[in-house]
Amino acid sequence: MQWKNVSLIYHREMRDQLRDRRTLFLIAVLPLLLYPLLGTSFFQLTQFLRDHTAKVLVVGGRQLHGVDWLPKLLDDGRFDAALFERPDQRDSLELVSARDFPALEQDLRKGKRLRTEGAADGQLPETETDEAAFDNAARQLLDSGQVEAVLVFPTGFKERLREVRRALLERQAGDAADLPEPIILFNSANDKSQLTQLRVEQVLRRWRSDVTEVNLTASDVPVEATSPFELRPRDMAEAEQRQAAVWSKILPFFVFIWALTGAFYPAVDLCAGEKERGTLETLLTSPALRREIVWGKLLTVMTFSSITALLNLASLGLTGKFVIDQLSQIPAFGQEHALSLPPAVSLLWLGAALIPISALFSALCLACAALARSTKEGQYYLMPLMLVTMPLMMLPMSPGVELNLGNSLVPLTGLTLLLRALIEGQYPAPGLFIAPIAVTCLCCLLAIRWAEEQFNRESVLFRESERLELGRWLVHLVRDRGETPSFAQGVLCVAIILVVQFFISVALSVHQGGPLDFGALARAVLISQLACIFAPAALMTIVLTRRPGRTLLLERTPLWRHLWAAAGVALLMHPVVVRLAEHIAKVYPIAKETEAAAKGIESALAGAPHFLVAVLLIAVVPALCEEIAFRGFVLSGLRHVGHKWWAIVLSSVAFGLVHPFLHQKINATVMGVVIGYVAVQSGSLWPCILLHGLHNSLQLVMQHCAAAVQADAQHPLAYILGGESPLLYRPLTVAACGLAALAMLWSFRGASYRPTREEQLETARQRGDAPLAAV
Amino acid sequence: MIEARHLTKVYADLHRGPFVALENLSFTATRGEVYGLLGPNGAGKTTALRILSTVLQPTHGTALVNGFDVVTRPAQVRKTIGFMSANTAVYDRMTAWEMVEYFGRLYGMEDEPLRQRMELLFERLKMQEIRDLLGAKMSTGMKQKVSIARAIVHDPPVLIFDEATNGLDVLVARSLLQAVAELRDQGKCIVFSTHIMREAERLCDRIAIVHHGRLLAEGSVEELRDRYNQPDLEEVFFDLISNQEKELATGNR
Numbered sequence A: 001m002q003w004k005n006v007s008l009i010y011h012r013e014m015r016d017q018l019r020d021r022r023t024l025f026l027i028a029v030l031p032l033l034l035y036p037l038l039g040t041s042f043f044q045l046t047q048f049l050r051d052h053t054a055k056v057l058v059v060g061g062r063q064l065h066g067v068d069w070l071p072k073l074l075d076d077g078r079f080d081a082a083l084f085e086r087p088d089q090r091d092s093l094e095l096v097s098a099r100d101f102p103a104l105e106q107d108l109r110k111g112k113r114l115r116t117e118g119a120a121d122g123q124l125p126e127t128e129t130d131e132a133a134f135d136n137a138a139r140q141l142l143d144s145g146q147v148e149a150v151l152v153f154p155t156g157f158k159e160r161l162r163e164v165r166r167a168l169l170e171r172q173a174g175d176a177a178d179l180p181e182p183i184i185l186f187n188s189a190n191d192k193s194q195l196t197q198l199r200v201e202q203v204l205r206r207w208r209s210d211v212t213e214v215n216l217t218a219s220d221v222p223v224e225a226t227s228p229f230e231l232r233p234r235d236m237a238e239a240e241q242r243q244a245a246v247w248s249k250i251l252p253f254f255v256f257i258w259a260l261t262g263a264f265y266p267a268v269d270l271c272a273g274e275k276e277r278g279t280l281e282t283l284l285t286s287p288a289l290r291r292e293i294v295w296g297k298l299l300t301v302m303t304f305s306s307i308t309a310l311l312n313l314a315s316l317g318l319t320g321k322f323v324i325d326q327l328s329q330i331p332a333f334g335q336e337h338a339l340s341l342p343p344a345v346s347l348l349w350l351g352a353a354l355i356p357i358s359a360l361f362s363a364l365c366l367a368c369a370a371l372a373r374s375t376k377e378g379q380y381y382l383m384p385l386m387l388v389t390m391p392l393m394m395l396p397m398s399p400g401v402e403l404n405l406g407n408s409l410v411p412l413t414g415l416t417l418l419l420r421a422l423i424e425g426q427y428p429a430p431g432l433f434i435a436p437i438a439v440t441c442l443c444c445l446l447a448i449r450w451a452e453e454q455f456n457r458e459s460v461l462f463r464e465s466e467r468l469e470l471g472r473w474l475v476h477l478v479r480d481r482g483e484t485p486s487f488a489q490g491v492l493c494v495a496i497i498l499v500v501q502f503f504i505s506v507a508l509s510v511h512q513g514g515p516l517d518f519g520a521l522a523r524a525v526l527i528s529q530l531a532c533i534f535a536p537a538a539l540m541t542i543v544l545t546r547r548p549g550r551t552l553l554l555e556r557t558p559l560w561r562h563l564w565a566a567a568g569v570a571l572l573m574h575p576v577v578v579r580l581a582e583h584i585a586k587v588y589p590i591a592k593e594t595e596a597a598a599k600g601i602e603s604a605l606a607g608a609p610h611f612l613v614a615v616l617l618i619a620v621v622p623a624l625c626e627e628i629a630f631r632g633f634v635l636s637g638l639r640h641v642g643h644k645w646w647a648i649v650l651s652s653v654a655f656g657l658v659h660p661f662l663h664q665k666i667n668a669t670v671m672g673v674v675i676g677y678v679a680v681q682s683g684s685l686w687p688c689i690l691l692h693g694l695h696n697s698l699q700l701v702m703q704h705c706a707a708a709v710q711a712d713a714q715h716p717l718a719y720i721l722g723g724e725s726p727l728l729y730r731p732l733t734v735a736a737c738g739l740a741a742l743a744m745l746w747s748f749r750g751a752s753y754r755p756t757r758e759e760q761l762e763t764a765r766q767r768g769d770a771p772l773a774a775v
Numbered sequence B: 001m002i003e004a005r006h007l008t009k010v011y012a013d014l015h016r017g018p019f020v021a022l023e024n025l026s027f028t029a030t031r032g033e034v035y036g037l038l039g040p041n042g043a044g045k046t047t048a049l050r051i052l053s054t055v056l057q058p059t060h061g062t063a064l065v066n067g068f069d070v071v072t073r074p075a076q077v078r079k080t081i082g083f084m085s086a087n088t089a090v091y092d093r094m095t096a097w098e099m100v101e102y103f104g105r106l107y108g109m110e111d112e113p114l115r116q117r118m119e120l121l122f123e124r125l126k127m128q129e130i131r132d133l134l135g136a137k138m139s140t141g142m143k144q145k146v147s148i149a150r151a152i153v154h155d156p157p158v159l160i161f162d163e164a165t166n167g168l169d170v171l172v173a174r175s176l177l178q179a180v181a182e183l184r185d186q187g188k189c190i191v192f193s194t195h196i197m198r199e200a201e202r203l204c205d206r207i208a209i210v211h212h213g214r215l216l217a218e219g220s221v222e223e224l225r226d227r228y229n230q231p232d233l234e235e236v237f238f239d240l241i242s243n244q245e246k247e248l249a250t251g252n253r
Helices: A003-019 A022-052 A087-092 A103-112 A126-143 A158-169 A190-217 A240-276 A281-284 A290-327 A342-372 A375-380 A382-397 A413-423 A430-456 A470-479 A487-511 A518-544 A560-585 A590-606 A611-641 A644-657 A663-684 A684-710 A730-745 A758-767 B047-052 B073-080 B097-105 B109-122 B140-153 B170-185 B197-203 B220-226 B235-253
Strands: A054-057 A092-098 A149-152 A183-186 B004-009 B019-029 B033-038 B060-065 B081-085 B158-162 B190-192 B206-211 B216-220
Touching: A003 A022, A003 A290, A022 A240, A054 A126, A054 A190, A087 A092, A087 A149, A087 B073, A092 A758, A103 A126, A103 A149, A103 A240, A103 B190, A126 A149, A126 A183, A126 A590, A158 A190, A183 A190, A190 B170, A190 B235, A240 A281, A240 A290, A240 A342, A240 A375, A240 A382, A240 A413, A290 A430, A342 A382, A342 A413, A342 A470, A375 A382, A382 B158, A413 A430, A413 A470, A470 A518, A470 B206, A487 A611, A487 A644, A518 A611, A518 B097, A560 A663, A560 A684, A560 A730, A590 A611, A611 A644, A611 A663, A611 A684, A611 A758, A644 A663, A663 A684, A663 A730, A730 B158, B004 B047, B019 B033, B019 B047, B019 B060, B019 B190, B019 B216, B033 B170, B033 B197, B047 B060, B047 B081, B047 B158, B047 B190, B073 B190, B081 B140, B097 B140, B109 B220, B140 B170, B140 B235, B158 B170, B170 B190, B190 B197, B197 B235, B206 B220, B206 B235, B216 B220, B216 B235, B220 B235
Parallel strands: A054 A092, A054 A149, B033 B190, B033 B206, B081 B158, B158 B190
Antiparallel strands: A149 A183, B004 B019, B004 B060, B206 B216
């Protein structure tokens, strides 16, 4: 790859985009206008919010008049100003009476006879019909929005107040509990009504403490009697820290969304647009390599992505500063809650994180856009892209999610969390610092490779619009099937396995009642192996390939030395895998539920009728099913990618994915690479099945060995196993076995490896000679 | 200069199953000649030339361009050819000068030789007045000129023209044919595909008649006329094609 060409293409694409009015509008003009416009509408809305006055219907309020000792509650169609936190809030609640609704007046007045929970039983039967009539009237008013809440003081409430006061003054137990209490009616389905109810409640609470205070004073009890002390929480966070906590959640999400949007439109224009305008073919006939074209375009998209994000940030910052300044003048936003602009350091971190993120988004967008035939089709791909990336960016915003090794490995989420920690001023351990960046870079490379792949596929570059007819397409799939599955079919098989597995695991967990016994375990394993893994792979092999034997690597008779070597690798890898699992468990502790599940399986296996039955269930069946699926169908499909190591690694990642627990996933991925290599080199599935089966049965045998060594320290096995609990291989054993396993794997090198057509072509290209004729 | 060996291209097609666009096509074109691919629409001409320009991969067979294999050394092949077709458009948001300069640089030309070469080309193709005109504002004829300048800016020994006169008016088509003839006289190896008899007759030193992806006959206009005992190329063409259609029909039966 020549960087001179990349730079040439980059400069041309930049110039081209800058001459495009649409692009300029999206990246430069839109952000400048967007936030001031949003700001304007926000101000309009706040005005609406402030001007809003709620109406409260008060029934039975008159009985509160003429009690001279009672603090004032109602005052001239409003609640008393003293009952509000700020006197100007008094106008936000307007009081109306039953008289204001002549048609319903009669029914509303019946509310005075409403029963409350505190009221004594043995009411007259007629109150029930009264209650229903009142409820109807109140509901009518609330539903039509004529009032936001109804406050009822039932007849007898005054007596209750008097009784309480009397009991206090005379220092004797009262019987006020039997007397009615006020009721607030509201409609929780209506936000406005709910808000009004809260306000009214607040007012009544204040009034209640006023009443208490008056009563206490009258009975010569100090007011402090009701509240001997006050709780005074003290927030030790400094203003900047509080701000950082807020910004750390908002800013990464905001910037990343704009980085994605900013990448998408230029990407569509640079790929699908060029295809549409016919200039892509012109470029493809120039000496520029596909890789150079992809890099040139990628850098352009990246530039636009970061500029869009930065401009939006700047525009938001300027508008935000203005808005914040204004908001801090509104009394409702207390000074201590007022936001200020994010600190400079956080902006620096944001800028630094923007580079890998925009690279990742650009590569993704470019690959999607390369797939599209036209700009219109390109636009369709934005939605799926958003659907995939959004949850990953939203997850870090949910409370309680913090950066740890597990989620630092999740693409996007890890980086967002790292960024959040940095903005908050926490500097994580180097491991947590590097992991998200490494994962992002890896994803970037994969996405770039995918984009390059799109540019190398003529079916993508010269796709002609063909009517999509599902029936014909299915016929075409079966009629024109290849000898082995295509790359896409391999990926589809993995997707189907994952989907079926999801549904079956949910169904199994629902039907699984009571403790796990051997029968239930056997059923679960058989169902998940046969239905989730074996069936999709076998069906797809039969329907989609012309040579099932070749697809599943069953055509060749395995060589004895390959079988021996596979068995050797299985035995020698075991110590390595056990050590690795232990190490992973140290770094990322096993969850309690996982451990309980593992214990449950272990005890269920102990209930097997015979040791060999357990081996059959745990080792032989999975080895057969999983090998047919992953080293058979999936790997055969993925090998069309043109490089065996890519195929091996991708198939083992898929193999890891279908395992339920994290530790199993990592373990399976590592073993997947080993078995995949054996499959490619030996060209036969049998060594793989042997290796896999032996590996699984060793887990079972280990438990027996462990028991033996722990019982007798002089046992021959003690030389390789440490006598500690849980039982572990000695480090020396691990190292020796690891080396020996590598040597055995090395013996597979140059075996009867049969390269695919794509692999031969790739090799021929790298050597620059003519391709092998007979493929 | 160009040696196509058993080029075969099979496309997957939803309706028809595997569709053979090219079948075992072999031919050789040398320097100083215009080799014509003559065939009706859908004969496989564009597929063949796209394979020669390395944007498509053959299903079987290969081709050598200037000694480089199109399958394994595509980058070297692209350096030594100039490719122009009805599908290769010019950039809308670039001027004629910028466009040709851009491709000159992609072909690895140094600043000064590139400038001299471009001045020469712009003069010879009478493009000085569209020098600073954006592609979007050009007429079809102007765009075609820019495409020619773009294809020959690096002075390649091999030139491939795929239906290059499609959609051009008589005047522009005529000047394009003249330009191709001049290039031949400069000693270039030229492959020229068309479905227009007169163009083939006038321009091509040797002609291959292609139909349904197969080479039916090859030779100069005179040779073809004599071999098939017909008064002109059009009759030869029609004769060959209707014979093949008949053969295919009986074969299918």
